Amino acid sequence: MDTWIIQIHNSTNEITFVTITALIAVIFCFWLIPTATDMMVNSAAGLAGQYLGKDKRTIVINSSTNNPELFLMLLSLSLRRLGGIATPLGSNFANIYLMFIVAPIIVISKWLFIGKISYIKDFIEIFNKEKMLFLWHLFMSLSMFAFASTAYWCITGKSEFAPLPEGINTRTLPWIFVGGLICLAGVLVFFFYEKQFKKKRPELFDDINEDDYIASWFQFILGTGLLILLCYVLNTLFIAWTNIYDDLLSQLFGDAVFAGLHYFLGSLISSLPETIVAVKNYERLTSPDLNTAMASASQSNMTNLGIGFLGSVLASLLLVMGISYQL
Known part of the structure; x- marks a missing residue:
């Protein structure tokens, strides 16, 4: 598919191609991925309430929104691109400013626009x-980000905010494995502290709003399948951009353009479902739903570390089998 995208670029002028790809990005960001994720999340939460218990719905909701990161990473690894692991690790950075800054601004701006000033007062009060x-x-959330940043350094040898230099070699097997262990350590730390937190305030996990939740395996499978397809298209678009705009993107991301795109752009797009969950739950103005909204950062960041651990293990196994990777 990336060849087809490159052919479109070669057969049109630059403005037309940029317009087409920008339109694709807008459709992905504001319609396709959020719609598919909404379908999957609502059905997953309903199924969790039916089979696992009410207290498990919050983590299922926020972990389900990480499926775009999981699929992007797996697709990247199937294309022999180690940089795909940057998507879940990068989402830990995106989740922090999206859930704690952007989502509240969206909610307050919406209430200002429709004149519901009393809702803003209630939001500030709660x-x-x-x-x-x-x-x-x-x-x-910040702790999980610290674990993710350390794991990213183990896998690439550089900070996530520094361009990767020209000619950088893929890290050796021990480093990739250590990066995976750091991800696993972050997951264990989170579960340890969350268990204590749930004992103190169990009502935050039991009393969440469930109006939109439907226990439907069909919707869950359909939403998940759509996400796989959408992430595949997005992944091939990244590869096409890497080939077409290599010189320009190298100035921004260094030599490992693919990893840079996944860390910043891929992680931002794949964090949009979490943002949608946060906005909806901020609007409900209850403590349990406020907890669900902010868990879109903390629980999602923990889940991203779990995905990063899985990616590191898979990459390590494939390297042992003699399959080499590019960043």
Whole structure:
């Protein structure tokens, strides 16, 4: 498919091609991925309530939104691109500013636009009431980001905010394996502290709004299948951009353009479902739903570490089998 995209570029002028790819990006960001994820998340939450219990719905909701990161990473590995692991690790950075800054701004702006000033007052009131809840989620989100940053350094040898230099070699097997262990350590730390937190305030996980949740295996499978297809198209678009705009993108991301695109652009797009979940739950103005909204950062960041661990294990196994990778 990337060859087909390159052919479109070669057969049109630059403005037309940029317009087409920008339109694709807009459709992906604001319609296709959010719609497919909504279908999957709502059915997953309903199934969790039916089979696992009410207290498991919050983590199922926020873990389900990480399926785009999982699929992008697996597709990248199938294309022998180690840089795909940057998508879940990069989402830990995107989740922090999207859930704690962007999502509240969207909610407040929406209420201002429709004149519901009282809702803004209620939002500020519940936020002041739940300051410790906010601090807990912020601390855990930042902690998971620290684990992800360390794992990224193990896999690439560089900071995620530094362009990867020309001619950089893929890290050796021990480094990739260590990166995976760091991801696993982050997951274990999260579950340890969350278990204590749930004992103190179980109502935050039991009393969430469930109006949109439908226990449907069909919708879950359909939503998941659509995400696989959408992520495949997005992944091939990354490869096409890498080939077409290599010189320009190298100035921004260094030599490993594919990894850079996945860390910043891929992780941002794949974090949009979490943002949608956060916005919807901020709007409900209850403590349990506020917890679900902020867990779109903390629990999703933990899940991303789990995905990063899986990617590191798979990459390590394939390297042992003699299959080499590019960043």
